[in-house]
Amino acid sequence: MSPVRRRRVYKWELDSAARTRRATVQTAWEQITPEWLFLGSFLAVILIGTIGLRFVPFFYADERAPLGLVDALFTATSAVCVTGLIVVDTATYFSVWGKLWLLALIQVGGLGIITFTTFLIAAMGGRPSLRQEAITSGSREAVQNINYRGLARHVILFTLLFEAAGFVLLSAIWVLQWALSEGGTLGGDTPVGFWEVLGHAAFHSVSAFCNAGFSTFSDSVIRFQNWPLTLGCLMSLIVVGGLGFLTLEELYMSFKARRAGRGYRMSLHSKVVLGMTALLLLGAWPAFAALEWGNSLSGMPAWAKLVNAMFMGVTPRTAGFNNINYVQATVGSNFLTILLMFIGGAPGSTAGGLKVTTVALPALMAWSRIRGRQVTGLLKRTVPEETIQRAVGLVVLGFALVTGCILLIVISEGSSPERFLDYMFEAVSAFDTVGLSRDTTPGLSVFAKLATIVLMFLGRVGLPTVASALTVAAYRPMGEFRYAQEDVVIG
Template identity: 40%
Template sequence: MTRPLKRSVLSRFSPPQLIALSFAAAILLGTGLLLLPFSQRGGQTLSVLSALFTATSALCVTGLKVVDPAQTFSVAGQLVIVLLIQLGGLGILTFGTLFAFAARRRVNFSERMRLAQQVSAFDVGGVLGLIRNIFVYTLVIEAAGTLLLALRFVPQFGWGQGLYYSAVHAVSAFNNAGFSLFAQSFRGYTGDALVSLTMTALVILGGLGFLVQVNVVAHLLDRRRNRLLVQSKIVLTTSALLLLGGALLTGLLEWSNPGTLGPLPLGAKLLASLFGSAMPRTGGFSSLDTAALRPATLFLTTFLMFVGASSGSTGGGIKTGTFAVIVGSAWNMVRGRGDLVAFRRRIDESTVLRALTVGMLATALLSAALLLMLVCNTSARLGFSHLFFEVVSAFSTVGLSMNATPDTNAVQRVILIVLMYLGRIGPLTFALVFGSRPRQQDISYPPERDILIG
């Protein structure tokens, strides 16, 4: 008589639970590594809270900083941050699959389900092939970005430091992390087309979503056999509209601002406008002083941060697909139409409900976090606009700041840590961690149409 196989510890967790636990465990591990002496420069002291904040910001690919990474951490510490960024961008479970491949271990069905949940794949059966393509694609794009940035940084800093700076910023940009080894981010390269366009391209590619990236590449290689998915069309269309619309509005609003675009020549203004539109989509780098932006531009930036990148990508926010479905549903309702249709395909009602749920949960979470930040505020320098911008940046894993992060107190930093964590795993995923398994109702109640809305 054969013994029944024992269930592994991991198999007892649902995909949302395992994603949440793996990120929490990696944050604690990263915090411990950053606290070790070899991770810090001589003469520097790092508190546990600062290490926890930095590890969370790196793993959740946010980029908010309470200390200067270049001045506080040694090369070893900076490499720990880069590793956390790569882990957080691609997904911890994805890296676990890479090691399973290396060890030639078979990946069972439950593990494939968890992987599909993490990379937002539709087909569980084809998820392993998708994971392989993701790794190859990531390595190629980050290597290309490193080489392009090296054309500028090697002549400026020399071979060793130039290549190091190029690789760190390429990884940080593609993973939408926002971490920079420059004290003022990329304000020193505002008019540099090579650096600005390379960083913008890396952030955009990383924010499209791995499923969309693989689908687009396959479509370009063989258009007959590989059609563009509706998901890809929605993401590409929405991303293009947000990018171009954001660049146009940023340019118009800041054109004469003496603190931002005003003193710049025409070419630099155009580059900075494009850069300023792409980076709030969870890139987190800046070529202009964010604190000097006009209120209307700050509002636009906050909106772009809230929408964020796309599902299954290295970015955060409510995601472009969610935003498109919510807007499309509202427009359908205004026009008196029934089903939501996109690119000659009907969007399922469950997808619409899921999008509305994500939008509601994100709004409720941000409102509660902002209220707590205001209640706990002890700095006269931090007003409502500073804290609101900081909260949205943390939740959307962007990393832009009105120079407010270092002025936050301990309680506010804990709130930002929680926001970065929830923003990376997703509010809906976190809600499902504590939710019960879906079950079919035995009783169907009659509908009620006499509830007044609006």
């Protein structure tokens, strides 16, 4: 039997095979759309966060058992999606390392994965790819005065600046109160050390600016009801984080232009964001004061009632820190909180919700139609009809999604009608990444937790991104056409 002769494999053949494999991988990578890349980045971080919470024992305090798979997934999603809903007490259940793990997930989720990668590329002297620019500059047509190549770098700088400022202010306030307190406490009964005070300040600064709502105190910020400087610092971080980096960039450019003696015309987008933010805050403040003055705010001095009422108007947009127990709040306050949660913050911010611009445009359209005008305008500018229609579609889609999930949660829990407000509050808080709760989250069933996880994810990445990712290019019409027109009676 003749021996088997092996053919010699030449180096050029190996190089050719390697080039073919690299080309195949590159082709597959290029076929991933920016929307799927954005969604995949969040899913990857949620997966990493879940694995850490599930399998790393030293993330937990006092030899507590690691979270189960569903609870670990829920907590990781809540952190990455900067929501703040919790199934266990963050203050007592996690160790210092576990809290640092949550803080890292909050920071990455608050800024977005693509922002980090773009910043790193720029720091290494490289140039962001067209795909990264497509993700970070999706609002190029709306805000044309901004240099989008430098925006990702400014996002990091703004974040570090405001979080550092918040850390310094909170540290100064809390260290002073800690030093003056009896037994070295920080608004509670348990003594804390100096480094613990600094750790609390750092955690809350990041959590407030990212609108995450996670707290290292078991009662969130209820213990600070009579600490106006603390509440004021947290409110400032929440509002600035909810304005959006596009608006912050324009404010920065306007400041530079004025210092140089030049004029600067701010975009309609930023004007709507600033106007709606001021309108919602100034409208919610007296409303909460009137609804809770003799209820959850009773027993406080008048100045403390006003400060806490203002905080109640700020935190649903979408920070999630609670300075009162919402179980004890009036039905009117709970419903007003639901409305504010549903609206949320500004596009391109760390806040969730439908966004203030999305809610403002249908309202402007309705006002224009009432006055008999066929176009929607504001501040001597006309908003494109396509943008108005997208905003209306997002409001309808968001309302339908949240309503459907409320129905599923109510059916799955099968509880008494008195709990309906609790589940409605929970679902809206999840979708709009707020984190406020009526003490409902830990008692949810597995199905309800999974539904809440989906709501948190969709609320963080945004319905437009999900809709665009699910659109199949092969089914898009090659040209514009329309069927015969036929009217429908409305009203």
